[in-house]
Amino acid sequence: MTIGERIKRLREEHNMSQTELAEKLNTSKQNLYKYENGIITNIPSDKIKMIAQIYDVSPSYIMGWDSEPSNISDIIIDDIYKIPVFESVSAGFGSFASSEIIDYLPMVIKNPAEVPDTLAIVVSGDSMYPKIEDGDIVVVRKQDYVDSGSIAVVIKDNEDGLVKKIEFGKDYLELISINPMYPPQRFEREEMNRIRVVGLVKKIVKSL
Numbered sequence: 001m002t003i004g005e006r007i008k009r010l011r012e013e014h015n016m017s018q019t020e021l022a023e024k025l026n027t028s029k030q031n032l033y034k035y036e037n038g039i040i041t042n043i044p045s046d047k048i049k050m051i052a053q054i055y056d057v058s059p060s061y062i063m064g065w066d067s068e069p070s071n072i073s074d075i076i077i078d079d080i081y082k083i084p085v086f087e088s089v090s091a092g093f094g095s096f097a098s099s100e101i102i103d104y105l106p107m108v109i110k111n112p113a114e115v116p117d118t119l120a121i122v123v124s125g126d127s128m129y130p131k132i133e134d135g136d137i138v139v140v141r142k143q144d145y146v147d148s149g150s151i152a153v154v155i156k157d158n159e160d161g162l163v164k165k166i167e168f169g170k171d172y173l174e175l176i177s178i179n180p181m182y183p184p185q186r187f188e189r190e191e192m193n194r195i196r197v198v199g200l201v202k203k204i205v206k207s208l
Contacts, residue, residue, distance in 0.1 A: 003043060003106075006062050008036040010055045025050050041104060045080045063106045081109050085120040085137060089153055089161025093142075093198045105205070107139065117142040120205070121153070123163055127177040132204055138163060139203035146200045153199035163201065 001009075011021050022032040025047055034040040035047070052059045063080060082104040105120045123136050128151075132138065138153075146152045148168040154175065155161055164175040164185075173192050175185040187195055 001064070002038055003041075003048075003062060003064060004036040004038045006064070007032075007051055010051070010057065010062075011036075014055060021051075021054070024054055041082050048080060081107055081112075081115050081118075083107050083109075083115070083118050083120055083139070085122065087122055088124065089121050089155075089163060093153065093155060093161060105137065105139070114141060118202075119199075121163070127179050127182045128163060128165075129179045131178050132163065133206070137205040138201045139205065140199040141202050142199050144197055146197055151201040152197055153201065155196045155198055157194050158196070166197070 011018070018029050018032050018036075022029045025032065027047065031040065035043050048059050048062055052062055059080075084101040085103040085105050087100070087102050102122070107118070107120075109115055109118060118139065118141055120137050120139050123132050123138055124134055126134055132151075140153050146166060148166070150166060151163065152166045153161065153163055154166065156175075162175065164177060167174045167176060172186055172188040173195060174187070175195070177184070
């Protein structure tokens with residue numbers, strides 16, 4: 001069930017019209033219609049909190065984090081944004097695969113300026129096991145540099161999209177897998193140009 005569907009169900013369960021709820025939210029009936037029907041997906045966090053207070057449920061329930069409504073209306077979740085989820089590194093960064101978005105992930109992002117450059121990617125393979133497992137989602141901030149020792153998203157040879165720990169030396173860089181079954185990939189001098197940093201892994205969302 002989407003956020004909009006939860007809002008609509010709560011409204012109908014309380015026998016409230018769109019006009020009545022829109023007035024309580026200090027928004028237009030047209031905006032509420034767009035919320036409920038998924039036309040507007042990044043619903044402002046203040047509206048989420050107001051809806052939760054009106055219907056005495058937690059904001060987490062409206063966002064889909066709780067399976068059942070609860071009377072915890074004093075729980076406040078600020079700065080909630082829905083970031084796009086891509087099926088692969090290359091899809092997310094437009095390398096060679098399709099850039100189709102497969103889902104959206106609710107995230108708390110304190111700095112709104114970071115939202116346009118934040119995305120999520122479904123990881124495949126076990127090279128970063130056990131820290132990152134097959135099917136996990138990594139939340140990434142787009143940037144063309146990272147500090148040595150960071151887990152980064154890189155594009156190799158303008159084709160392969162990879163999630164690796166990256167180490168920088170004086171005249172080399174290494175892409176390191178956490179799984180010891182995969183040896184480090186070392187690129188020296190001119191070979192370093194084969195690797196392009198495109199993002200920094202900020203968070204790992206484990207699959208169930």
